[in-house]
Amino acid sequence: MKRLEHAVESIILASRWLLVVFYLGLAVALGIYALSFAKKLYEFVAKVMILDDTDTILKILGLIDAALVASLVVMVIISGYENFVSRFDNHDGEVHWLGTIDVGSLKIKVASTIVAISSIHLLQVFLNHQQYSSSQLMWLTLIHLTFVLSALLLAYIDRLTGLSKNAKKTAGEVEGPSL
Template sequence: MFIWRSTIAAVSFGYKFLKIASGVFDLDEAEMILAMLGLIDAALVASLIVMVMISGYEIFISRFDEASEADNEVSFIGKLDSGSLKIKVASSIVAISSIHLLQVFLNADKYADSKIMWLTLMHLAFVASAIMLGFLEKLMSVTSKNDLQDKA
């Protein structure tokens, strides 16, 4: 299922890129900025899908640490634990939300003020959630280090 989603994300990115490339000389500056923001948004969504795929594989199927002992090709992947995954997913969601909100602000005349307000409040909720997750992860790492020192 994740393979299909990542394939769809790649095809969507390719379609957007070709659409922008074909009209690169016809777009004005504001339209080009919006188009680039759309490409960045698509790339972030695709990287979020890949990150969840890799961490899901490592959590539920096999650890990459075992494979990295034999050959060092995937050693960078095995550094995603559940805490860091939460932080990275939250950061990606905040980045995607930021780009979407920037697109809305650049087209503010096409949106009602109440919709802009709700989108801004949603973005702030994402930011607050990411900050809280980071704080809780930091608190948990300090607590687990203290527990290990107490056992030693």
Template sequence: MKALETVVERIILGSRWILVVFLIGLSVALAVYGLSFGVKLWKVIGSVFVYDDAEMILAMLGLIDAALVASLLVMVMIASYENFVGRFDDHDAELHWLGKLDSGSLKIKVASSIVAISSIHLLQVFLNASQYTDNQIMWQVIMHITFVVSALMLGVLDKIMAKH
């Protein structure tokens, strides 16, 4: 029976390496998103003298939004690998902050990033309010408030758990 238990434990521990497939997939997705960002940036550069102030602000918000999403992807990839698969050994100087990213703090950082991304989307909606119905704007605000409350609750729960 002990031999069976050892085999099961090794299978379960070894299965964490399956996550690497997902993390490599996220790396590929990040590269594709980088290409998409480049196309958007090129469009903004080509339109710099055509856009009015409002259009330029919307274009910049789109670029900021893309940067936040890309940062979120990198944060999830690095923290997931570090927390579940293995340690980064040869990059101590570059990744000194990694030791501070446990699953609880990762959840809060992800939630904060989602709130930031949602804020940018909501600002884009407000700047283009004429293109949306009041009902659509209301639902956008409700979704944003839901993200904010969720992030706050994660922070409160993390603080409560840290006390215990």
């Protein structure tokens, strides 16, 4: 029976390598998104002399939005691989933060990035408010506020979890090991 248990555990542990397919797929998607970014940048550069201030700001916000999305994808790929598949070998300080983003921190960073992306989108909408009805503006604002509230709740829960872990750690140090 112990042999069967060990075999099942080995299969379950080996299954984490299936995640590599997802991370490689995200890397390919990131490459495709980089082409989309290059197209947006080219169109912006080609029209920069005929754009008014508002349109220039909207184009720049679109580029910032794309950079945030790309950063989010990289963060998910690297920290996901590092947390769930395997540790990266030493890469001579290329990415000094590897291994410092745990799952809880990743959730907070993802939520914060989504709020930033939503904020940029909402700013773009408000700069073009004449193209939207009052109802659309209200719903977009409510959706954004939902993202903000969700990020705040995630951060609060993460903080409570951290405080709980620290309290248990401190209690264990004060009481000593239990028998």
